Amino acid sequence: MGNLATPLNSLRAAGPEPPSKAANRILIVEDDPAVQKALRRLFETEGYAVETQSDGKSALDSFRASAPAAIVLDLRLPKVSGRDVCKEIKAIAPALPIVVLSAASDVSDKVLLLELGADDYVTKPFSPRELLARVRAALRHTARTAEVQLVSFDGISVDFRKMEIKRDGKPVVLTAQEFKTFQFLVQNADRVISRDELLNEVWGYQNYPSTRTVDNHILKLRQKLEKDPSSPVHFRTVHGMGYKFVR
Amino acid sequence: MGNLATPLNSLRAAGPEPPSKAANRILIVEDDPAVQKALRRLFETEGYAVETQSDGKSALDSFRASAPAAIVLDLRLPKVSGRDVCKEIKAIAPALPIVVLSAASDVSDKVLLLELGADDYVTKPFSPRELLARVRAALRHTARTAEVQLVSFDGISVDFRKMEIKRDGKPVVLTAQEFKTFQFLVQNADRVISRDELLNEVWGYQNYPSTRTVDNHILKLRQKLEKDPSSPVHFRTVHGMGYKFVR
């Protein structure tokens, strides 16, 4: 499971979670049989209910009939072009997430995708994991438009959308990386997060600093947000495992 | 983090040992000796048990024999091509994460990786850290899916994800190693586990403490979790064999 999916998990962590049937139905529109097959396998092994179509016309029919939770759409399609399919679907169901597959040349202008109404796209040699992550992210996004945007605890209030943090009414300034770290921890509250996971999720693959970097950011967060930084209450360390944010 | 891993393990293999699916065993398939050596070092210093193969044929044999937790696979291989190896392995073990190494030109086709069933890829030249990060992410993925997350017995409740244990409502604090030991025992409840198996599975490959270390951890678990530690009910001793957790 892509690590991007973790916030979702933690949000639900409160109770036993009933997997909604509709929530994991996916429509894949792809004309190349080989790719179609591969995509089907990819998503099915991840527990999605997959429906596949090979052309734009059938895709539209299928979409109306089965009401999928998300659509994976190849832009290059016979008959009705992928672009038109995308537009049309978005006209009917604006909230339905669509992730577009495209050759790099197709998206020379990202503007186009926005016009189409696509929620995200994956280009050329993409890793299956990446596609999965994007679809999941798209699903998550629509599933919870108001994804924990406001949090407050212990005299601290946070507006993640505005990127505003106040402590006893006074603004607290976090740097970019501190903020991202904070947000990830909050969105995964109560769960123990390893340094590696934080590096993956917050820092990403390209720049992968040493694990000690994480410690330093935690230190900063404690200094800026804990009442008594030397005995942290919210940013807890779990020795040998990682860190854990507790409200 | 020693890298004495290999010799120690082979020594230990003397005794009768069940085919373990150690979570940190990695198969690296790479024909360039220099790269192979570098990769081996990279992963070994990170505590993985590394097995290397130079061609597709041996890779398949090795995969069948040793059941690694993940595979790092160069697409360019002599004899059987990396592509075929990938496909074949995915056909047998769809859940086994495969991270592909490839020249940029190899993945120019957006289809390729998908069809192969690879989970992720890194293009040459790649940064060691990025490769590590991707492999770890892939491993975490498989580790997280489908495992018991909540358990309770006898007034004790466990949330493995939060790493939280409560006894009659009060939190019990376990150290990292204690927790891992506990988790492994619980997930293998009712089965007798030898000390050697515990060392392999919980302690991993590169640290090999004496078997008495296991006894001490069991002791701690009993002290923290048994009603009457001197006559344990859940953490049972199977004389001459090992231990066994009973709910």
Place this chain on the structure above:
DNA sequence: GAAATTTGTAAAAATAATGTTAAAAGGCGC
């Protein structure tokens, strides 16, 4: 039932992880 082996137990010794500081490296606007 005595010797040999295995396990229970607690405390000491050895390691390893984390906290913290300060300096180096990297980015960015000017």
Place this chain on the structure above:
DNA sequence: GCGCCTTTTAACATTATTTTTACAAATTTC
């Protein structure tokens, strides 16, 4: 390029955990 801010690394102190050790108790073997 220069100065400013952020991020990362490096180093050292501190704390926590893991491992070893030694001996007592229990179990098995003969």
